[in-house]
Amino acid sequence: xxxxxxxxxxxxxxxxxxxxxxxxxxxxxxxxxxxxxxxxxxxxxxxxxxxxxxxxxxxxxxxxxxxxxxxxxxxxxxxxxxxxxxxxxxxxxxxxxxxxxxxxxxxxxxxxxxxxxxxxxxxxxxxxxxxxxxxxxxxxxxxxxxxxxxxxxxxxxxxxxxxxxxxxxxxxxxxx
Ligand SMILES: [Zn+2]
Numbered sequence: 001x002x003x004x005x006x007x008x009x010x011x012x013x014x015x016x017x018x019x020x021x022x023x024x025x026x027x028x029x030x031x032x033x034x035x036x037x038x039x040x041x042x043x044x045x046x047x048x049x050x051x052x053x054x055x056x057x058x059x060x061x062x063x064x065x066x067x068x069x070x071x072x073x074x075x076x077x078x079x080x081x082x083x084x085x086x087x088x089x090x091x092x093x094x095x096x097x098x099x100x101x102x103x104x105x106x107x108x109x110x111x112x113x114x115x116x117x118x119x120x121x122x123x124x125x126x127x128x129x130x131x132x133x134x135x136x137x138x139x140x141x142x143x144x145x146x147x148x149x150x151x152x153x154x155x156x157x158x159x160x161x162x163x164x165x166x167x168x169x170x171x172x173x174x175x176x
Contacts (some may be wrong), residue, residue: 015043057086072106111159122176134169
């Protein structure tokens with residue numbers, strides 16, 4: 001499909017359909033369901049192009065949403081800031097979302113993990129903890145971080161603790 005040819009209304013519709021399929025309870029930590037990804041990515045690509053040609057608050061705001069759904073927080077923050085700067089009146093909803101996204105971005109940064117890594121860690125812990133009970137350490141988490149060449153396992157564990165993951169079973173229930 002030639003995304004460059006798509007207009008704003010079609011791109012927004014594409015994104016809305018993707019959102020309907022995404023099954024995301026909260027945008028904060030979960031990647032959208034696989035079935036939703038093609039539509040969301042098509043919308044994202046098109047909106048990035050469109051924002052350069054038709055730089056309106058509404059286009060940037062919609063682009064911010066598409067970036068946010070895919071957990072691209074720095075890009076989402078940037079797009080929303082652009083939308084706010086182009087708005088005649090500062091919408092309190094925009095400002096609230098911006099603060100929220102900056103918080104999420106900081107959290108991800110502190111974790112040093114990509115959303116997809118966190119997903120994979122969750123699946124790993126699920127399997128391990130079925131086989132044996134949690135021994136109140138980060139044994140399985142740590143082994144996974146090392147096996148997957150996460151650059152700073154100690155930082156990642158610190159970040160996981162900051163969201164309530166004080167041992168393997170708590171990482172599974174609170175962090176992934
Ligand atoms: Zn535990």
